[in-house]
Amino acid sequence: MEDLIIRGEKPEDHGAIRSLIVETFRAAYGTGDLEADLVERLRDQSAFGINISLVALQNDLLVGHVFFSGVHIAEHPDIAACALAPLCVSQPLQRLGIGSILTQRGLSACQDAGYKAAVVQGSPAYYGRFGFSPIGQFHLRTVFLSEYDMALALDDGALDAVSGLVDYPAPWDALRDE
Numbered sequence: 001m002e003d004l005i006i007r008g009e010k011p012e013d014h015g016a017i018r019s020l021i022v023e024t025f026r027a028a029y030g031t032g033d034l035e036a037d038l039v040e041r042l043r044d045q046s047a048f049g050i051n052i053s054l055v056a057l058q059n060d061l062l063v064g065h066v067f068f069s070g071v072h073i074a075e076h077p078d079i080a081a082c083a084l085a086p087l088c089v090s091q092p093l094q095r096l097g098i099g100s101i102l103t104q105r106g107l108s109a110c111q112d113a114g115y116k117a118a119v120v121q122g123s124p125a126y127y128g129r130f131g132f133s134p135i136g137q138f139h140l141r142t143v144f145l146s147e148y149d150m151a152l153a154l155d156d157g158a159l160d161a162v163s164g165l166v167d168y169p170a171p172w173d174a175l176r177d178e
Helices: 011-029 033-043 098-112 124-130 170-176
Strands: 004-008 052-058 061-073 081-089 117-121 140-142 149-153 164-167
Touching: 004 098, 011 033, 011 052, 011 061, 011 081, 033 061, 033 081, 033 170, 052 098, 061 098, 061 117, 081 098, 098 124, 117 140, 124 149, 140 149
Parallel strands: 081 117, 140 164
Antiparallel strands: 004 052, 052 061, 061 081, 061 164, 117 149
């Protein structure tokens, strides 16, 4: 995708990001507003660490988005961790590598920002390609208690002696209830 541009989100992208999230998640899962609302609420707070939000542009159109926000590992507050959610790509452009590029660049930006670990709720087949493993392998758990909970050490050994609950900030509460 030689004409693809990846960059940090700008305030003028917010409307297009919301539309893309709603469109993508509604088509895939019958949701969309929950995920879009989550990004908007997380964007307004950074109590658990800085947010990293990247967009993919093709011919000046926003065609992809990934969002990372801070989370806490309750028993290890010294370990900076983030959650990847959501990741979305415009339906006609899915399976062309845009989501992979956004994920890789986002994880790199998280590492550069000082995050030591990342968590995601997603497909093990998809996120496993980036090094994510089932969260239980790290002796971690989330309030979601999902088979899709996964974790990744962004620094070698960052999760070796870590265990406990990954605590998501309050904006996640709406998704916890789903």
